[in-house]
Amino acid sequence: MRNDLEGSATTGTAPPAPGRGTTDRTRSRGALVGRIARGALLVAVLVLVLFLLLGQLLAVLPVSWWSPFLHVLPIEIPLLVVGIARDVLGSWSLLPAALALAAGVFSLRRRGRRRLPLALSAISATALLLALATTTVQVVSVHGATGQWFLFSPATPASAVGRGPDKTVTYATLGGERMKADLYLPEAASATAVPLVVSIHGGGFISGSRGPTVYTSWLADHGYAVLDVDYRLATATQHTWNTADADVGCALTWATAHAAEYGWDMDRVATFGGSAGGNLAVNVAYKANAGTLEPSCGAAGQLPQVKAAIAAYPVVDLSTSVGESAYGAESGDWYVGGDPARYPERYKAVDSANQISKDAPPTLILQGSRDHLVFADHTKAFADKLTTAGITHRYVELPFLDHAYDSVSAGIGTKATRALTLPWLQEYIGG
Template sequence: MPSNPPATRTRRTARAALLVVAVAVALFVLLGQLTAVLPVGFWSPVLSVLALQLPMLLLSIVRDTFGSWNIVVAALALAVGVLTLRRRSGRRRLPVAVAALSGTALLLTLITTTVQVFSVHGATGDWFVFSPASPAKAAGRGPDRTVIYATLGGQQLKADLYLPKTKAAAPLVVSIHGGGFISGSRGPTPYTGWLADQGYAVLDVDYRLATATRHTWNTADADVGCALTWATAHASQYGLDMDRVATFGGSAGGNLAVNVAYKADAGRLKPSCGTAAQLPKVKAVIGSYPVVDMTASVPDSAYGGQVADEYVGGSPVRYPERFRAVDAANQIGPDAPPTLILQGSRDHLVFSGHTKAFADRLTVAGVPHRYVELPFLEHAYDQSSVGIGTKATRALMLPWLRKYVGS
């Protein structure tokens, strides 16, 4: 009789494959948690190499997308290791590795999740104990209309309209996408359709993106201003109340949300279509992980340098006047509207220290604002899932809009 029958070999092969998968899962969760708990400065050697920084950002964003589900996957990996250890076998190194890796990952995930839950409760008054409810993408519904708001340089610029179910003219939120000024586009997010359901019209806009040969540092905010003049011209058609306008965006879109609002209210924004007289006064700004200090961000990471090269055309040393034009602190004035800023504390692209310094400048200038730092979250923490970062943003932005824009 064979000492190692086929059925036994099959079970051993399946068990080994399961352990390998468990190791991979445990490593994924553990590395994601290490990028959350270790200080941003610890990763400077990684951030200085584009081929390393981008995978690190992707790993951390996936971690934030999974949110509390990281606890589940780490616990499953731990269970595989523990159950395999209980079997009588002389080869125990892999099960021990699985148990050790997944156990450490599970402990770190429990710590970071608990801190996030209590921190967000302190900021919002709401408890978001397990989020997202599903790790699947949850961007929300599509737009009610897509319009061409301008044709500039032979390029059609489009915007999506999300309209509330109300007969009265609705306050308008202008949503501005991120992407480092060199990528990205309008499209459903966890906020666009949701804001419409709360009674706000949303104009989700595209703008001309930068390339290696086209530097749009002086046209991106002008294009958003162009979209605002289009909204003024079509306000009666779509039921938009242009006396109640807010701007909102994340990352590069956060920079534009701030700069467009501050410049428009100070009478310094020159739209790329329409006239300055058609620009409304912006009543409120909401920026998530906004690029408020590009000058300081350039040396922080390889991707920051690439963005500067394409968007601005070079370094702050070479083009100081261009960087002064795009850095949000230089736009602060007495007419700046109330500004809500949200920032992940472990952002490896837009460092939280720069964003906090901008909020401090608002304090000195007497601009009504609120700065909320969300612990352990990466850049773009709210792009693909209704996780705790998205829920915190919703819970904070809605009262901000109701207070300064109305509902």
């Protein structure tokens, strides 16, 4: 009996040491938390890389391929946001793509499931290669257009919008609404009157407002006074197709009346705008010079002869643009009141080609080739009509850039626009 007990004691399982089970469970939970954290990190990086890849696909694939999606507003708006964000990042998109590729490759070396790291590596490698290709083409193309090299743009991923205005004024009260304008004035004192650039914001004629841009204070720093104006915006019930350009004309008559006060030379005036503001920059200049602009305040005789117009991604052919995207259709409904079939005369009044006359000023036009709101084909067609009419102009198409490529940062599109704008102004209004 004693031997049996001794044998049992010898061959039996020894009881666990105190605390060992708790330690094993803690290690197991720690390992589980680690796996969850790594998985969550990989998923987050994958989402980022998918965003980068979508941005590059928007850049390289023809705009027409995206047409079905552009007619659905909840899809069109995110696509536009991705395109604009890609242009804001500029060359910096190479960095997260490269880091994501490194993370994917590193994860492949670990044990466990490999599908997610493999997908991450493949997608990030594709995004990185596309970003390298588009960046290289942009740098070479912009050098060809400007003679300058912009190898890494923006210099930092931070915003590069300039300082605020030196003064804000009310230039008129129209329809019970106080219309304001921001003044950006050159710092250096001048013995002679300085040229004036009228800046006109975009927003599809239904949104947006005056405010600092990547050009306003930059122009002032280069010796140009800037009048950044508001105008009445359209709503679902208030259609401003016949007042928007008149309001900018009103601001011009105010400028004429106050030119001596601020030291502006009204014989050296240029208009500048993007998107809807580009349409107004062209139309106001062309109509003012042709004598067909009726300002909503002041007198037509107070309107200056505009010596230069600069338009970035301008809505020069609204009649066509309203049928190409959901946002375009909404802008047309609010701004004009309906589609071109219903209001052909109204669209005739806002389409820029119809405003061309022998008195049209020299016009600089800049356009992103992958604009998913204002298609480059229409802008190029407008430039061709300027050629036919014998109007001095320059059309520059910037590869792979989307709408509003210069919205918040000094990326390569902004730098190209600046590099082309300054000599254009110097040639035609001096400064």
